[in-house]
Amino acid sequence: MRTALLLVLATATDAVVELIIDTDLGFDVDDAGAIAVANHLQDLGLCELRGVVHNTGFVEGIGAVDSIMNYYGRGNDTRAYGAYRGAWASSDDAQAAQDRYASAMSERWPSRVAGAGDVDCAADAYGRLLAASANGSVVIASIGEPTALRDALDAHADLFAAKVARIVYMDLGYNFGCGDAAGSDWSPWLGSTDGCAGAAAYVVDHMPASVQQVFSPAGEDVLTGSRFHDGDGCGAGPAKFAYETWTNYGSRPSWDLVATYYAVAGLESLHSTATRGSNAVDAAGDEHFVADAAGPHLRVDIDPAHNGDVRLLDELCAAPCRGDCAGYEYRAMANCYDGHGARNLESPPDASAGAMTLAACLALCDATPACGAVGVRASGDGGLVDCYRKADVDLGACDAYSPFATWTKRA
Numbered sequence: 001m002r003t004a005l006l007l008v009l010a011t012a013t014d015a016v017v018e019l020i021i022d023t024d025l026g027f028d029v030d031d032a033g034a035i036a037v038a039n040h041l042q043d044l045g046l047c048e049l050r051g052v053v054h055n056t057g058f059v060e061g062i063g064a065v066d067s068i069m070n071y072y073g074r075g076n077d078t079r080a081y082g083a084y085r086g087a088w089a090s091s092d093d094a095q096a097a098q099d100r101y102a103s104a105m106s107e108r109w110p111s112r113v114a115g116a117g118d119v120d121c122a123a124d125a126y127g128r129l130l131a132a133s134a135n136g137s138v139v140i141a142s143i144g145e146p147t148a149l150r151d152a153l154d155a156h157a158d159l160f161a162a163k164v165a166r167i168v169y170m171d172l173g174y175n176f177g178c179g180d181a182a183g184s185d186w187s188p189w190l191g192s193t194d195g196c197a198g199a200a201a202y203v204v205d206h207m208p209a210s211v212q213q214v215f216s217p218a219g220e221d222v223l224t225g226s227r228f229h230d231g232d233g234c235g236a237g238p239a240k241f242a243y244e245t246w247t248n249y250g251s252r253p254s255w256d257l258v259a260t261y262y263a264v265a266g267l268e269s270l271h272s273t274a275t276r277g278s279n280a281v282d283a284a285g286d287e288h289f290v291a292d293a294a295g296p297h298l299r300v301d302i303d304p305a306h307n308g309d310v311r312l313l314d315e316l317c318a319a320p321c322r323g324d325c326a327g328y329e330y331r332a333m334a335n336c337y338d339g340h341g342a343r344n345l346e347s348p349p350d351a352s353a354g355a356m357t358l359a360a361c362l363a364l365c366d367a368t369p370a371c372g373a374v375g376v377r378a379s380g381d382g383g384l385v386d387c388y389r390k391a392d393v394d395l396g397a398c399d400a401y402s403p404f405a406t407w408t409k410r411a
């Protein structure tokens with residue numbers, strides 16, 4: 001029997017996480033998913049995405065970042081961006097290898113950033129973003145090679161010590177080993193490791209002791225993308241486009257989405273456990289983690305029994321929010337209607353209130369006295385949803401595994 005997946009978002013904590021994402025978007029697609037997830041988490045009131053820094057020599061990478069941010073209504077301040085401008089992954093071959101969806105994305109979804117030259121260099125961007133943040137408030141999701149981090153740490157170690165509470169690295173051989181170069185001077189994917197070699201060891205060794213360093217190898221067995229294609233398909237926008245393009249309508253492990261989710265929702269989210277220890281990183285980027293209750297580092301991973309439940313990330317990418325959804329709780333694949341866990345409020349009862357943004361649909365529910373939830377499904381490919389207001393919702397009695405999702409008002 002197929003088990004219904006009714007997934008609940010992490011409960012909001014008092015502190016809203018001030019998030020910076022440090023990404024190598026382009027070669028792989030999970031960076032696009034991670035930025036979409038962060039935008040959804042901000043829509044839910046769980047974080048403030050202060051900035052995004054791109055960390056390879058792929059010129060168009062930060063423009064694709066801006067396409068995603070624009071889609072979620074957050075692309076209007078290019079000072080929130082930075083881009084690495086050194087040698088790493090900057091050759092013509094490396095540019096081509098990293099343009100798996102980025103330039104096509106920027107053609108379809110507008111970006112005011114044509115390339116790395118339109119934004120500050122990464123170290124300067126870190127300096128400005130950190131200087132503008134409260135002490136001890138910033139969490140960094142490092143989901144690429146730590147080249148920009150190395151440059152920023154070299155220039156602004158004092159700001160890292162003062163402003164950064166935690167950094168969550170998606171580590172392993174691709175990111176810490178400069179595109180799987182494994183200590184050689186050549187990545188099989190991106191060519192010369194000039195500009196990247198030794199960056200991971202430098203960053204881990206030089207990060208101020210006050211910054212909690214967390215290593216997240218998780219996500220290999222959590223697949224993202226299928227929700228875009230199941231049944232009627234869900235969602236819209238540039239992240240969906242990136243997954244469809246990169247995976248050829250398949251799915252892809254969720255390393256960067258998991259690390260970004262941890263950065264916002266904490267290390268016990270996603271059925272995960274953090275182990276304290278000491279992680280020694282050598283010049284090749286190889287890691288040697290030793291569990292130690294008094295160690296300075298944390299390594300976090302998902303309970304393998306729950307990999308399927310972490311499909312939540314897929315749902316976040318598929319459900320277009322784009323606005324303030326903080327007063328509502330998301331239930332994936334729940335379809336509630338007359339006789340099936342809810343009372344329909346539309347007229348006629350099975351009609352839709354119309355196609356609109358999810359935020360507009362929730363606002364419509366707020367303005368309707370009896371409304372306790374909305375059911376939504378993707379409406380066309382413009383990022384809108386068909387909106388159905390509901391009363392008297394009993395989620396346990398709703399149909400599951402449908403193209404609908406239900407957002408219930410928080411108590």
Ligand SMILES: [Ca+2]
Nearest residue numbers: 024031143144
């Ligand atoms: Ca990445």
